[in-house]
Amino acid sequence: FFFKQKTAYEMRICDWSSDVCSSDLQTHKLIAYETLKKTLALEDEQIAYCGDDLPDLSPLKKAGLRCAPANAVPEILAIADWVSTRQGGQGAVRELAEFILKTQERWQAVYEPYL
Secondary structure, three states: OOOOOOOOOHHHHHHHHHOOOOOOOOOHHHHHHHHHHHHHHOHHHOOOOOOHHHHHHHHHOOOOOEEEOOOOOHHHHHHOOEEEEOOOOOHHHHHHHHHHHHHHOHHHHHHHHHH
């Protein structure tokens, strides 16, 4: 279930969760979601999930914050709580991270070290 050798894409994906990552990102996204949730001792309501295609439907339906890039398929956009102004691969996840940090009033602590 865990990667031993990762592709560049898989390494980028795993950087976000650092420890847990599915070996088959397209067909087992719900398994990866549940594993990460259990590993981090989270409830669904504490999870923001960003997805753009049909394999994302199951975990997206469980997440507390359902997010999508601007170019997600209509089925995903229909259930998303938040939709990025950017397309996948063009800064959508970065925009989501900023949205969450600002909502939690933690954004200032992130950018202040760069001033």
